[in-house]
Amino acid sequence: MTAASNSGARTLGIDRIACDGYGLCAELLPELVELDEWGYPIVGSAPLTGEALAHARRAVAACPALALRLDRAPSGTRTGS
Template sequence: MTAARRLGIDRITCDGRGLCAELLPELVGLDEWGYPVIPDPAVPADLLTHARRAVAACPVLALRLDKAPKPG
């Protein structure tokens, strides 16, 4: 069984290229300056492969995929 994952952004490193939003529009939007916005960081199982690809494609390594904390 795969652990739940959460999408995160290092806002200091991010330079707003928007590639993450192009590769993963289901989870990542862009604000008015072109920086990523993730309204719900939980990554559904059916989007995990796409999320991994978006993380790997980030040119400045600002996007990350973390294990979600266990409830309780």
């Protein structure tokens, strides 16, 4: 199934300018977010669906710098099953 046919697919994004490196995103989503050597988040580009998407939404809402966001997955990107 592609993202085009699954309108619920999202990817996790970071506004690197707004991010202050609090690291809360990595605490809330350790399976999706790693921190670099300076404490700033590194995220993959895989589409999120189901439970991972629900956890990501909570992390986005909890980001103290409002730097974490959910973007629509690019067309043609395959979702994980």
